[in-house]
Amino acid sequence: MNVRIAIAVCAALTATPGSLHAQTAADRPSGGIEAAVGGGLLGGAGLGAADANLRGNDSTRQTFRLFATSSDFARAPLWHARVGFALTRRLLLEGALTKSSPDVRVSVTSDAEGASPVTIAEKVDQYFIDGSLLIMLDELRMGARLVPFVAAGGGYVRQLHEGQTVVEQGEVYHAGGGFKYWLLTRRTGRVRTAGVRGDARAYLMRGGVSFDDHPRSHVAISGSVFVGF
Amino acid sequence: MRSVLLAIVAVGLFSQPASAYLHFRANDDGQSIVLKWQRMPLRWFARDRGVPGVAASDFQAAMSRAFATWQAVPTASISFQFAGFTGAEPFTDDGVSVLGFQDEPGMDRVLGATAFLIDVVTGEIIESDIFFNTAFLWSTAAAGTASRFDLESVAVHEIGHFLGLGHSALGETEVHADGDRRVLASGAVMFPISLGPGVTRDRELQPDDIAGVSDLYPGGGFRGETGVARGRVTRSGAGVLGAHVAAFNPETGQVIAAFTLNQSGEFEIVGLTPGPHVIRVEPLDDADLDSFFDARDPIDIAFRVTLHDRLFVAPSGGVGERFTVSVQPK
Numbered sequence: 325m326n327v328r329i330a331i332a333v334c335a336a337l338t339a340t341p342g343s344l345h346a347q348t349a350a351d352r353p354s355g356g357i358e359a360a361v362g363g364g365l366l367g368g369a370g371l372g373a374a375d376a377n378l379r380g381n382d383s384t385r386q387t388f389r390l391f392a393t394s395s396d397f398a399r400a401p402l403w404h405a406r407v408g409f410a411l412t413r414r415l416l417l418e419g420a421l422t423k424s425s426p427d428v429r430v431s432v433t434s435d436a437e438g439a440s441p442v443t444i445a446e447k448v449d450q451y452f453i454d455g456s457l458l459i460m461l462d463e464l465r466m467g468a469r470l471v472p473f474v475a476a477g478g479g480y481v482r483q484l485h486e487g488q489t490v491v492e493q494g495e496v497y498h499a500g501g502g503f504k505y506w507l508l509t510r511r512t513g514r515v516r517t518a519g520v521r522g523d524a525r526a527y528l529m530r531g532g533v534s535f536d537d538h539p540r541s542h543v544a545i546s547g548s549v550f551v552g553f
Numbered sequence: 554m555r556s557v558l559l560a561i562v563a564v565g566l567f568s569q570p571a572s573a574y575l576h577f578r579a580n581d582d583g584q585s586i587v588l589k590w591q592r593m594p595l596r597w598f599a600r601d602r603g604v605p606g607v608a609a610s611d612f613q614a615a616m617s618r619a620f621a622t623w624q625a626v627p628t629a630s631i632s633f634q635f636a637g638f639t640g641a642e643p644f645t646d647d648g649v650s651v652l653g654f655q656d657e658p659g660m661d662r663v664l665g666a667t668a669f670l671i672d673v674v675t676g677e678i679i680e681s682d683i684f685f686n687t688a689f690l691w692s693t694a695a696a697g698t699a700s701r702f703d704l705e706s707v708a709v710h711e712i713g714h715f716l717g718l719g720h721s722a723l724g725e726t727e728v729h730a731d732g733d734r735r736v737l738a739s740g741a742v743m744f745p746i747s748l749g750p751g752v753t754r755d756r757e758l759q760p761d762d763i764a765g766v767s768d769l770y771p772g773g774g775f776r777g778e779t780g781v782a783r784g785r786v787t788r789s790g791a792g793v794l795g796a797h798v799a800a801f802n803p804e805t806g807q808v809i810a811a812f813t814l815n816q817s818g819e820f821e822i823v824g825l826t827p828g829p830h831v832i833r834v835e836p837l838d839d840a841d842l843d844s845f846f847d848a849r850d851p852i853d854i855a856f857r858v859t860l861h862d863r864l865f866v867a868p869s870g871g872v873g874e875r876f877t878v879s880v881q882p883k
Contacts, residue, residue: 372803378725378738378740379740380738388725391801391860395803428829435860437835440860444860444862444863444864489866535803
């Protein structure tokens with residue numbers, strides 16, 4: 325579905341070639357709604373290590389390790405849809421839904437009775453629902469069309485284990501930046517701006533699938549096409 | 554150190570596992586029925602007899618603490634009531650449940666034992682008695698006593714039997730040159746061999762014990778909030794009987810185990826915290842077989858310890874996706 329939307333947006337852009345050379349990023353209007361769809365890659369993250377322990381029967385009261393595990397999220401493609409509202413020409417308030425389906429991988433080693441080490445996995449459907457504030461850095465503009473931005477925000481993460489019988493929830497925070505490249509800006513018509521955008525973000529997650537109490541960090545890069553109304 | 558069994562006298566019963574840990578069952582005309590109490594509170598008497606270092610009042614106090622440990626399980630619905638002291642001996646079919654010291658010098662490897670009077674039609678436990686063997690030295694000291702067995706720890710184990718639980722195989726032992734076995738580690742109070750004199754760790758129930766009693770007497774949202782793993786263990790396509798299957802939750806650190814129950818190699822583990830689990834299958838220790846199964850059962854112990862190649866996700870209530878673990882011969 326995301327692919328179909330992207331194609332439709334590209335078609336809209338190419339249908340208005342007269343505007344491509346007429347406007348610049350500096351001419352972009354404020355107060356409008358902006359929608360974007362795109363995809364990218366969510367980096368992996370460690371989930372912690374945990375041992376399967378029994379109560380040891382010695383004077384030191386140490387545990388007896390049956391086997392050891394260490395776990396991580398594998399990197400995975402992500403897809404996102406965003407809707408933003410331009411508070412001013414420099415500030416954009418944005419809400420986003422991001423979906424990815426990373427594998428949770430658990431490496432099992434050091435079995436007390438010599439079981440062969442294995443890495444086992446399950447797929448998790450992961451959704452971020454978050455909001456962020458974008459600040460356009462007009463002073464760092466490169467040429468007439470490309471403007472970098474920084475962004476930060478937070479939201480909710482929802483994860484469904486394989487079989488979709490268990491839901492895990494948590495918080496997600498992000499900070500990062502990127503650029504917008506305007507292909508179209510105009511003051512009339514239903515579509516008033518359009519362009520492409522690149523994002524790089526660092527995510528910090530608390531809760532959700534986690535085998536220790538520590539928050540975990542992911543990086544993500546993505547690209548999208550946007551249309552302003 | 555000599556190993557000492559926490560034995561159960563199960564005359565007329567067999568400890569066919571029903572799910573995680575063992576639940577006692579009886580056979581009535583080919584029908585297998587789970588043994589459990591059907592009326593609460595469970596009234597018990599303390600035998601009015603002490604031993605050196607443990608007065609009758611100390612004995613009663615230790616038993617009360619051990620009963621309270623089981624009663625405090627939030628996901629089980631059980632209650633006990635101390636009915637008083639009695640001169641009656643345990644292991645007498647008199648319709649009342651008596652716990653007490655008893656002279657059993659011939660049972661030099663048995664710290665304590667539990668016996669039942671049951672209704673073989675309904676499976677209802679009518680009476681259950683526990684004796685503690687005076688052939689051993691006992692202690693009720695809060696921190697334990699180095700050369701004496703902790704009465705409360707052994708009582709917690711025997712009261713697990715009193716409730717209808719059998720033995721758990723979550724533990725590791727080593728054989729000494731004299732043939733005795735020493736416990737290296739234990740993951741359940743219901744492990745059949747004592748941790749030894751001076752050790753008080755079995756006063757505290759482990760997740761496997763809690764799952765076992767909660768399955769027998771569910772309460773506190775146990776069925777709705779924990780998940781069940783069902784599956785098979787096979788070797789060359791055929792079911793494996795008596796395989797020990799453990800589920801480890803990396804998030805909670807809990808280990809809960811079960812056995813394959815039939816020739817098809819089917820097992821069921823209940824009481825799992827929702828989320829992913831590592832599944833590990835191992836053969837029973839050949840020295841332990843009669844602690845868990847009837848000696849006539851063809852238990853397969855000739856296969857390698859195996860880790861399942863997928864994570865099992867326990868649901869929040871209900872049964873997760875069934876799976877099969879294939880093991881290789883040793």
